[in-house]
Amino acid sequence: MNLTIYLEMLRSKKAWQLTKYCWISKKERTKGKNLMAQRNRNTVGVDVEGALIIRDKIADKGWTLRHLSDFTQLSLSTINRFLRGKFVEWSNFKEILKVLELELEDKYITKKIDTLNSPRRTNGKVTRPTLQLGIFMSGTFTEDKRPQIERTLRHLQKLLIGCKINLRDDQGVVTVSGDFSEDKRLHIEATISELEDLFTSIEVTW
Known part of the structure; x- marks a missing residue:
């Protein structure tokens, strides 16, 4: 076989393999985008x-x-x-x-916004919604600790905005929810630290 023809065949074969690789990669990328878009719609x-x-x-x-x-x-x-x-x-x-x-x-x-299929903004600023700071706390207690807990909860209530306290004597459970401003965070953390010493168990979500 002529050497020139042989080299040309090799180049053609490599070109075909490269085309096939690019086609598969594009197909896989499209599949990945579709899966991500589906996940966005299901959240x-x-x-x-x-x-x-x-x-x-x-x-x-x-x-x-x-x-x-x-x-x-x-x-x-x-x-x-x-x-x-x-x-x-x-x-x-x-x-x-x-x-x-x-x-x-x-x-x-x-x-969740489908950012893969949504048009991108190229000018102007995109503002993100900010969540107001909030807290949810639940704890269990024994009756002998109740007076101290109530006193500490009254202090916590003053620090929170729209505070709601639900105390159930029959179950020995208290839940607290409310919002707060960042400047009150350290005071709230200190108050919760006091409650941790009074409760038998406590869960806090910020």
Whole structure:
């Protein structure tokens, strides 16, 4: 075989392999984008008001976050992430509402934007919504600690905005929810530290 023809065949073969590789890579990239877009459409979160409604419902039932985790069979980290306004799977979101026997209006529900298929902005500033700082706390206590706990809770109530305290004597459980400004954070942390010494168990979600 002529050497020139042989070299030409090698070049053609490499070109075909490169074309095939690029085609497969493009196909895989498209598949990956479609999967990511599907995942975005199947995730959901709640805004600050929605999270407070859910926290209040947990408090009304006298539950801790551990109770909700057990009843929904979702990890505690997923529950914490959800109550901080992070996105979770749609099926997890529905399970939380089902267990709490709660219906949430659409205005409190946020959905992840499909950034892969949405047009990108090339000019102007994109502003991100900021979540107001909030806290949800649940703890268990014994009757002998109640006077000290009530006194400390009254102080905590002054530090929080829209504070809601639910104390259940029959179960020895107290839940607290509310918002706060950043300048009060250190005072709130110090107050919670006092409560940690008084409660038999405590869970705090910021």
